[in-house]
Amino acid sequence: MERHVCAVCGNIHYVNPKIVVGSVCSWDGRILLCRRAIEPRRGFWTIPAGYLEEQETPQAGAAREAREEACAEIEIDTLLAVYSVPRISQVQLIYRATLASPQSAPGTESLETKLVTWEEIPWDELAFPSVHWALNHHRSVEGRNNFAPFSNP
Amino acid sequence: MERHVCAVCGNIHYVNPKIVVGSVCSWDGRILLCRRAIEPRRGFWTIPAGYLEEQETPQAGAAREAREEACAEIEIDTLLAVYSVPRISQVQLIYRATLASPQSAPGTESLETKLVTWEEIPWDELAFPSVHWALNHHRSVEGRNNFAPFSNP
Numbered sequence: 001m002e003r004h005v006c007a008v009c010g011n012i013h014y015v016n017p018k019i020v021v022g023s024v025c026s027w028d029g030r031i032l033l034c035r036r037a038i039e040p041r042r043g044f045w046t047i048p049a050g051y052l053e054e055q056e057t058p059q060a061g062a063a064r065e066a067r068e069e070a071c072a073e074i075e076i077d078t079l080l081a082v083y084s085v086p087r088i089s090q091v092q093l094i095y096r097a098t099l100a101s102p103q104s105a106p107g108t109e110s111l112e113t114k115l116v117t118w119e120e121i122p123w124d125e126l127a128f129p130s131v132h133w134a135l136n137h138h139r140s141v142e143g144r145n146n147f148a149p150f151s152n153p
Numbered sequence: 154m155e156r157h158v159c160a161v162c163g164n165i166h167y168v169n170p171k172i173v174v175g176s177v178c179s180w181d182g183r184i185l186l187c188r189r190a191i192e193p194r195r196g197f198w199t200i201p202a203g204y205l206e207e208q209e210t211p212q213a214g215a216a217r218e219a220r221e222e223a224c225a226e227i228e229i230d231t232l233l234a235v236y237s238v239p240r241i242s243q244v245q246l247i248y249r250a251t252l253a254s255p256q257s258a259p260g261t262e263s264l265e266t267k268l269v270t271w272e273e274i275p276w277d278e279l280a281f282p283s284v285h286w287a288l289n290h291h292r293s294v295e296g297r298n299n300f301a302p303f304s305n306p
Contacts, residue, residue, distance in 0.1 A: 015207060016169060016171050016172070016204065016205070016207070017172055017205050017206070017207060017208075017209070018169050019169070019170055019172055019244055051169065052169070052170050052244070053170070054168060054169070054170060054242045055170075055239045055240065055242050056170070056239055056242075057237045057239050058235065058237055058244060060239075078301050079235060079301065079302055082211065082232060082235075082246065084210045084211055086208045086209055086210050086213075087208065089207045089208050089209075091172055091205070091211060091246075093235065093244075145301075146299065146300055146301055147299055147300075147301065148231050148232065148298075148299055148300065148301070148302070149232055149301070149302060
Protein backbone atom coordinates (compact mmCIF):
# COMPACT_ATOMS: atom_id res chain seq x y z
CA MET A 1 0.00 0.00 0.00
CA GLU A 2 1.23 3.46 -0.94
CA ARG A 3 1.97 5.70 2.04
CA HIS A 4 1.78 9.46 2.18
CA VAL A 5 4.95 11.11 3.29
CA CYS A 6 5.33 14.64 4.63
CA ALA A 7 6.89 16.72 1.83
CA VAL A 8 8.83 18.69 4.40
CA CYS A 9 10.27 16.07 6.75
CA GLY A 10 9.56 12.64 5.24
CA ASN A 11 7.43 11.53 8.19
CA ILE A 12 4.62 9.13 7.22
CA HIS A 13 1.06 10.47 7.39
CA TYR A 14 -1.97 8.33 6.78
CA VAL A 15 -4.41 9.70 4.26
CA ASN A 16 -8.02 8.57 4.32
CA PRO A 17 -10.92 8.94 1.94
CA LYS A 18 -12.79 12.19 2.37
CA ILE A 19 -16.46 12.71 3.09
CA VAL A 20 -18.40 15.32 1.15
CA VAL A 21 -21.78 16.33 2.55
CA GLY A 22 -24.37 18.25 0.57
CA SER A 23 -28.06 18.71 -0.05
CA VAL A 24 -30.68 19.26 -2.69
CA CYS A 25 -32.66 22.08 -1.06
CA SER A 26 -36.12 22.94 -2.26
CA TRP A 27 -38.73 25.62 -1.70
CA ASP A 28 -42.18 25.29 -3.21
CA GLY A 29 -40.94 22.99 -6.00
CA ARG A 30 -37.90 25.06 -6.85
CA ILE A 31 -34.32 24.01 -6.14
CA LEU A 32 -31.42 26.02 -4.75
CA LEU A 33 -28.34 26.33 -6.97
CA CYS A 34 -25.07 28.17 -6.29
CA ARG A 35 -22.63 29.44 -8.90
CA ARG A 36 -19.09 28.57 -7.80
CA ALA A 37 -16.71 31.42 -6.99
CA ILE A 38 -13.79 29.03 -6.55
CA GLU A 39 -11.89 26.43 -8.53
CA PRO A 40 -12.45 23.74 -9.62
CA ARG A 41 -15.28 24.68 -11.97
CA ARG A 42 -15.52 28.36 -11.07
CA GLY A 43 -18.59 29.90 -12.71
CA PHE A 44 -20.50 26.61 -12.89
CA TRP A 45 -23.60 25.74 -10.90
CA THR A 46 -23.75 23.31 -8.01
CA ILE A 47 -25.77 22.32 -4.98
CA PRO A 48 -24.45 23.36 -1.53
CA ALA A 49 -21.81 20.75 -0.62
CA GLY A 50 -18.34 20.49 0.84
CA TYR A 51 -16.03 18.53 3.11
CA LEU A 52 -17.34 17.24 6.40
CA GLU A 53 -15.36 18.75 9.27
CA GLU A 54 -13.92 17.05 12.31
CA GLN A 55 -16.44 16.28 15.08
CA GLU A 56 -19.39 17.18 12.87
CA THR A 57 -22.36 14.97 12.00
CA PRO A 58 -23.11 14.65 8.26
CA GLN A 59 -26.46 16.42 8.71
CA ALA A 60 -24.85 19.32 10.57
CA GLY A 61 -22.18 19.53 7.89
CA ALA A 62 -24.73 19.66 5.07
CA ALA A 63 -26.62 22.44 6.89
CA ARG A 64 -23.36 24.35 7.45
CA GLU A 65 -22.51 24.17 3.75
CA ALA A 66 -25.94 25.59 2.81
CA ARG A 67 -25.31 28.41 5.26
CA GLU A 68 -21.77 29.09 4.04
CA GLU A 69 -22.42 28.86 0.30
CA ALA A 70 -25.94 30.26 0.05
CA CYS A 71 -26.69 31.99 3.39
CA ALA A 72 -29.59 29.56 3.58
CA GLU A 73 -31.13 27.82 6.57
CA ILE A 74 -32.31 24.32 5.74
CA GLU A 75 -34.09 21.45 7.38
CA ILE A 76 -32.60 18.05 6.48
CA ASP A 77 -35.25 15.57 5.41
CA THR A 78 -33.74 12.22 4.39
CA LEU A 79 -30.62 10.74 2.83
CA LEU A 80 -31.04 11.03 -0.94
CA ALA A 81 -27.83 9.39 -2.15
CA VAL A 82 -24.42 8.01 -1.32
CA TYR A 83 -22.13 8.59 -4.28
CA SER A 84 -18.56 7.42 -4.35
CA VAL A 85 -15.72 8.70 -6.49
CA PRO A 86 -12.98 6.17 -5.71
CA ARG A 87 -10.51 7.73 -8.16
CA ILE A 88 -10.26 10.73 -5.85
CA SER A 89 -11.11 8.78 -2.67
CA GLN A 90 -14.33 10.63 -2.04
CA VAL A 91 -17.65 9.51 -0.57
CA GLN A 92 -20.54 11.93 -0.93
CA LEU A 93 -23.56 11.92 1.39
CA ILE A 94 -26.31 13.96 -0.28
CA TYR A 95 -29.44 14.79 1.69
CA ARG A 96 -32.87 16.02 0.65
CA ALA A 97 -33.65 19.26 2.47
CA THR A 98 -36.23 22.01 2.69
CA LEU A 99 -35.38 25.70 2.81
CA ALA A 100 -36.62 27.64 5.82
CA SER A 101 -37.41 30.58 3.51
CA PRO A 102 -37.01 31.40 -0.19
CA GLN A 103 -34.22 33.86 0.63
CA SER A 104 -30.66 33.01 -0.31
CA ALA A 105 -27.51 35.00 -1.04
CA PRO A 106 -23.98 34.15 -2.19
CA GLY A 107 -21.49 33.26 0.54
CA THR A 108 -17.75 33.73 -0.01
CA GLU A 109 -17.48 30.58 -2.15
CA SER A 110 -20.40 31.53 -4.44
CA LEU A 111 -20.82 34.17 -7.13
CA GLU A 112 -24.60 33.92 -7.21
CA THR A 113 -27.45 31.82 -5.84
CA LYS A 114 -30.92 31.17 -7.24
CA LEU A 115 -34.04 29.06 -6.95
CA VAL A 116 -34.88 27.24 -10.17
CA THR A 117 -37.75 25.15 -11.47
CA TRP A 118 -36.92 21.81 -13.12
CA GLU A 119 -37.17 23.47 -16.55
CA GLU A 120 -34.77 26.24 -15.53
CA ILE A 121 -31.90 23.96 -14.43
CA PRO A 122 -28.78 24.96 -16.44
CA TRP A 123 -27.82 21.37 -17.31
CA ASP A 124 -24.88 22.40 -19.51
CA GLU A 125 -23.44 24.60 -16.79
CA LEU A 126 -23.51 22.20 -13.85
CA ALA A 127 -20.18 21.85 -12.06
CA PHE A 128 -19.93 18.08 -11.49
CA PRO A 129 -21.52 14.81 -12.64
CA SER A 130 -22.81 14.18 -9.12
CA VAL A 131 -24.85 17.42 -9.31
CA HIS A 132 -26.62 15.98 -12.36
CA TRP A 133 -27.16 12.71 -10.53
CA ALA A 134 -28.50 14.35 -7.37
CA LEU A 135 -30.97 16.57 -9.25
CA ASN A 136 -32.31 13.62 -11.25
CA HIS A 137 -32.49 11.34 -8.23
CA HIS A 138 -34.22 14.08 -6.24
CA ARG A 139 -36.89 14.41 -8.91
CA SER A 140 -37.39 10.63 -9.17
CA VAL A 141 -38.48 10.38 -5.52
CA GLU A 142 -40.62 13.52 -5.41
CA GLY A 143 -43.43 12.99 -2.91
CA ARG A 144 -41.95 9.71 -1.65
CA ASN A 145 -40.71 9.35 1.90
CA ASN A 146 -39.32 5.88 2.39
CA PHE A 147 -36.72 4.93 -0.18
CA ALA A 148 -33.25 3.44 -0.25
CA PRO A 149 -30.67 6.12 -1.03
CA PHE A 150 -29.32 6.15 -4.57
CA SER A 151 -25.76 5.39 -5.52
CA ASN A 152 -23.80 6.31 -8.69
CA PRO A 153 -26.01 5.75 -11.75
CA MET B 154 -10.13 25.88 13.82
CA GLU B 155 -7.55 23.55 15.31
CA ARG B 156 -4.90 22.39 12.85
CA HIS B 157 -2.91 19.19 12.96
CA VAL B 158 0.81 19.70 12.89
CA CYS B 159 3.43 17.13 11.98
CA ALA B 160 5.06 16.03 15.24
CA VAL B 161 8.40 15.76 13.48
CA CYS B 162 8.67 18.92 11.40
CA GLY B 163 5.79 21.22 12.35
CA ASN B 164 4.27 21.17 8.85
CA ILE B 165 0.46 21.49 8.88
CA HIS B 166 -1.52 18.41 7.85
CA TYR B 167 -5.27 18.46 7.47
CA VAL B 168 -7.12 15.77 9.33
CA ASN B 169 -10.56 14.71 8.12
CA PRO B 170 -13.32 12.60 9.57
CA LYS B 171 -12.88 8.89 8.90
CA ILE B 172 -15.27 6.54 7.15
CA VAL B 173 -15.94 3.12 8.66
CA VAL B 174 -17.61 0.56 6.41
CA GLY B 175 -19.19 -2.63 7.68
CA SER B 176 -21.99 -5.08 7.20
CA VAL B 177 -24.56 -7.22 8.94
CA CYS B 178 -24.06 -10.50 7.07
CA SER B 179 -26.65 -13.22 7.25
CA TRP B 180 -27.03 -16.83 6.17
CA ASP B 181 -30.38 -18.58 6.53
CA GLY B 182 -31.53 -16.25 9.33
CA ARG B 183 -28.26 -16.39 11.25
CA ILE B 184 -25.84 -13.49 11.58
CA LEU B 185 -22.05 -13.46 11.32
CA LEU B 186 -20.16 -12.22 14.38
CA CYS B 187 -16.40 -11.89 14.92
CA ARG B 188 -14.59 -11.86 18.25
CA ARG B 189 -11.97 -9.12 18.19
CA ALA B 190 -8.31 -10.11 18.43
CA ILE B 191 -7.21 -6.47 18.65
CA GLU B 192 -7.76 -3.46 20.87
CA PRO B 193 -9.98 -1.62 21.49
CA ARG B 194 -12.41 -4.16 22.94
CA ARG B 195 -10.30 -7.26 22.36
CA GLY B 196 -12.35 -10.38 23.13
CA PHE B 197 -15.69 -8.70 22.41
CA TRP B 198 -17.98 -9.50 19.49
CA THR B 199 -18.54 -7.30 16.47
CA ILE B 200 -19.74 -7.30 12.89
CA PRO B 201 -17.10 -7.12 10.14
CA ALA B 202 -16.18 -3.43 9.81
CA GLY B 203 -13.18 -1.17 9.46
CA TYR B 204 -11.74 1.93 7.83
CA LEU B 205 -12.47 2.58 4.18
CA GLU B 206 -9.23 2.69 2.21
CA GLU B 207 -8.10 5.17 -0.42
CA GLN B 208 -9.66 4.67 -3.88
CA GLU B 209 -12.15 2.12 -2.59
CA THR B 210 -15.93 2.25 -2.86
CA PRO B 211 -17.82 1.76 0.42
CA GLN B 212 -19.33 -1.50 -0.84
CA ALA B 213 -15.94 -2.87 -1.85
CA GLY B 214 -14.55 -1.81 1.52
CA ALA B 215 -17.32 -3.58 3.43
CA ALA B 216 -16.73 -6.76 1.39
CA ARG B 217 -12.96 -6.53 2.04
CA GLU B 218 -13.53 -6.24 5.79
CA ALA B 219 -15.72 -9.39 5.78
CA ARG B 220 -12.93 -11.18 3.91
CA GLU B 221 -10.19 -9.92 6.22
CA GLU B 222 -11.95 -10.42 9.53
CA ALA B 223 -14.02 -13.53 8.84
CA CYS B 224 -12.62 -15.08 5.62
CA ALA B 225 -16.16 -14.62 4.32
CA GLU B 226 -17.39 -13.75 0.85
CA ILE B 227 -20.49 -11.56 0.94
CA GLU B 228 -22.95 -9.98 -1.42
CA ILE B 229 -23.92 -6.43 -0.45
CA ASP B 230 -27.67 -5.89 -0.47
CA THR B 231 -28.63 -2.38 0.64
CA LEU B 232 -27.47 0.42 2.93
CA LEU B 233 -28.79 -0.41 6.40
CA ALA B 234 -27.56 2.61 8.36
CA VAL B 235 -25.39 5.70 8.49
CA TYR B 236 -24.20 6.19 12.05
CA SER B 237 -22.05 9.10 13.10
CA VAL B 238 -19.78 9.39 16.09
CA PRO B 239 -18.78 13.06 15.96
CA ARG B 240 -16.75 12.88 19.17
CA ILE B 241 -14.20 10.73 17.34
CA SER B 242 -14.97 12.19 13.88
CA GLN B 243 -16.30 8.95 12.47
CA VAL B 244 -19.05 8.20 9.97
CA GLN B 245 -20.10 4.57 9.67
CA LEU B 246 -21.76 3.16 6.55
CA ILE B 247 -23.30 -0.20 7.50
CA TYR B 248 -24.70 -2.42 4.76
CA ARG B 249 -27.01 -5.41 4.81
CA ALA B 250 -25.31 -8.37 3.15
CA THR B 251 -25.76 -12.06 2.42
CA LEU B 252 -23.02 -14.64 2.92
CA ALA B 253 -22.01 -16.66 -0.13
CA SER B 254 -21.73 -19.75 2.11
CA PRO B 255 -22.09 -20.56 5.82
CA GLN B 256 -18.32 -21.01 6.13
CA SER B 257 -16.29 -18.43 8.02
CA ALA B 258 -12.97 -18.43 9.87
CA PRO B 259 -11.03 -15.90 11.94
CA GLY B 260 -8.74 -13.55 10.02
CA THR B 261 -5.74 -11.94 11.71
CA GLU B 262 -7.89 -9.39 13.54
CA SER B 263 -10.36 -11.97 14.90
CA LEU B 264 -10.05 -14.66 17.57
CA GLU B 265 -13.18 -16.50 16.47
CA THR B 266 -16.14 -16.19 14.12
CA LYS B 267 -19.62 -17.68 14.33
CA LEU B 268 -23.12 -17.60 12.91
CA VAL B 269 -25.74 -16.85 15.54
CA THR B 270 -29.53 -16.80 15.70
CA TRP B 271 -31.19 -13.72 17.19
CA GLU B 272 -31.55 -15.55 20.52
CA GLU B 273 -27.86 -16.45 20.56
CA ILE B 274 -26.51 -12.88 20.15
CA PRO B 275 -24.15 -12.20 23.10
CA TRP B 276 -25.62 -8.75 23.88
CA ASP B 277 -23.44 -8.21 26.95
CA GLU B 278 -20.28 -9.00 25.03
CA LEU B 279 -20.74 -6.76 21.99
CA ALA B 280 -17.79 -4.49 21.27
CA PHE B 281 -19.48 -1.18 20.44
CA PRO B 282 -22.86 0.58 20.75
CA SER B 283 -23.14 0.71 16.95
CA VAL B 284 -23.02 -3.11 16.82
CA HIS B 285 -26.12 -3.16 19.05
CA TRP B 286 -27.77 -0.55 16.83
CA ALA B 287 -26.96 -2.37 13.58
CA LEU B 288 -28.24 -5.74 14.82
CA ASN B 289 -31.50 -4.20 16.04
CA HIS B 290 -31.97 -2.13 12.90
CA HIS B 291 -31.23 -5.17 10.73
CA ARG B 292 -33.94 -7.15 12.50
CA SER B 293 -36.47 -4.30 12.23
CA VAL B 294 -36.34 -4.35 8.41
CA GLU B 295 -36.29 -8.12 7.97
CA GLY B 296 -37.99 -8.99 4.70
CA ARG B 297 -38.23 -5.32 3.63
CA ASN B 298 -36.38 -4.02 0.61
CA ASN B 299 -37.05 -0.33 0.24
CA PHE B 300 -36.33 1.64 3.37
CA ALA B 301 -34.45 4.77 4.37
CA PRO B 302 -31.21 3.88 6.15
CA PHE B 303 -31.21 4.28 9.90
CA SER B 304 -29.14 6.76 11.83
CA ASN B 305 -28.08 6.77 15.50
CA PRO B 306 -31.04 5.75 17.68
